[in-house]
Amino acid sequence: MFPAEFRIRDVAIRPATLLAPMAGVTDTVFRRVIRGLGGCGLIMTEFTSSEGLAREAARTLHYLDFQPDEHPIAAQLFGAKPAVMAAAAALVQELGFDTVDINLGCPAKKVVKCGGSGLLRDLPLVAEIIRAVRAAVTIPLTIKIRSGWDECNIVATEVARLAEDLGVEAIAVHPRTRIQALTGLADWSIIRDVKQAVKIPVIGNGDIHSPMDAERMVAETGCDAVMIGRAAATNPWIFRQMEQYFLLDRGAGNAVPGNNCRDASRQAIGAAAVYDEPSESGRYELLSQYFRSLIESGMPDALGKMKHFACWFTHGVHNGAQLRHLVHSARTPAEVLDRVDSFFAAALTAG
Ligand SMILES: Cc1cc2nc3c(=O)[nH]c(=O)nc-3n(C[C@H](O)[C@H](O)[C@H](O)COP(=O)(O)O)c2cc1C
Structure with a gap:
């Protein structure tokens, strides 16, 4: 059965679901959309450069903007210098984040030179970074990894074992190598291997x-929670x-112990009927509200x-290619809004 809750030390995460960090997507405005819709246990910032925080805090700090209704919230940091990562983590704690996460998975060329999945080729340095960050904060510390550099x-x-020994309190596993980036299929057997290797919570992604x-x-790997990235954006x-x-x-399990009512219900009403699909007007509301909030928030490059x-x-939208083209060819945020309004006005009238 899917876990209703898991804990990263004293931080209770209910339900056991996480929004994956996604650079360019999971800013404060998007995260609040996710919070507002409900069902997400822990949300995470996009990755934030520890060097950027050290060198040009004013330009980098906006990645760590968040609102009180986003709790529980984790901040993710990347970098390869233990002292710089420790200072950044201390700042994350001071800003009021519930947990801090170290990125050991980013495959981007620019990042692997100074952190991300590049560190998976230098485990002594990973250990040094974890030790330094652990000593700098009292909030729970987590890491997010890929399976390795290459196959x-x-x-x-x-x-995972090294991290657990050094005081890391949960580990998210995206089981692709750096070389795979986002191609091929994630090898979930690696999540299962990690789960069997450590006692701290393992988050499958x-x-x-x-x-x-x-x-x-959850059934195949025994992971304690799941993290969702791209599907949350679509x-x-x-x-x-x-x-x-x-x-x-x-509900089904409680009603008839040992009897798989759930499968019976699904067969009776069809798998799709056990949760709501958004309507076209729901999609319009979400998109226009999100875009309006982006403008109001003063987010750079709305x-x-x-x-x-x-x-x-x-x-996910009917005639989505047309809407995509309309948004992409707009020259100002206001023009995007007008186009979204007219697209859905026509679609909803026709529908
Ligand atoms: C646009 C984009 C940006 C991403 N940015 C980050 C990031 O900042 N930090 C990170 O750890 N992973 C990042 N990832 C990887 C995701 O967190 C996640 O591990 C990956 O997309 C696999 O999960 P999924 O199949 O649910 O999308 C990013 C992925 C995408 C698609």
Whole structure:
């Protein structure tokens, strides 16, 4: 059964679901959309450069902006200098984050030279960074890893054991190598291997697109929680859908112990009927509200963010390619809003 809750030391995360950190996507405005829709246990910032915080705090600090209604919230940091990472983590704690996370997974060329998955080739340095950060903060410390640099160097369980020994309190595993980036399939057997290697909570990540995928990941790997990235950008309702799906699960299990009512209900009403799909007007509301909030928040490069988000979100919209084109060819945020309004006005009237 899907876990209703898990804990990172004293931080209770209910339900056991996390929004994955996604650079360019999971800023404070998007995270609040996810919070507002419900069903997500822990949200995380996009990765934030520890060097950037040390060198040009004013330009980098906005990555760590958050609002009180985002709790519980984790901040993710990247970097390869132990002292600089420690100072950044101390700042994260001072800002009021519930937990701090070290990025050991980013595959981008610019990042692997100074952190991210590049560190998976230098475990002594990983240990030094963890030690320094651990000594700098009292809030819970987590790491997010890939399986290794390439298929000949799978180090996930080794890193997990090392991290646990050094006081890391949960580990998120995205089981692709750095070389794979986001290609191929995530190898969930590596999540299972990590879960069997350590006692701290293990968060499974990679290729969850539906509540049923999440259920399968927990069953196959024994992970304590699941983390969702791309599917949250194409379908921000996914956490709420999981909550609906798993509530039915628990209700059925409680009603008739030992009897898989859930499967019977699914057969009776069809799998899709166990959670709500967003309506076209729901999609319109979400998109226009999100875009309006981006403008109101004064977020740097609101237009760029609107275009980026449109690439994800419009895949779920009827005639999404047309909407994508309309957003991409707009020259100002106000023009994007006008176009979104007219697109949905026409679609909703026709529908
Ligand atoms: C646009 C984008 C940005 C990402 N940025 C980050 C990041 O800042 N930190 C991080 O640890 N992972 C980052 N990732 C990786 C995701 O957190 C996640 O591990 C990956 O997308 C696999 O999960 P999914 O299949 O649910 O998308 C990013 C992924 C995408 C698609």
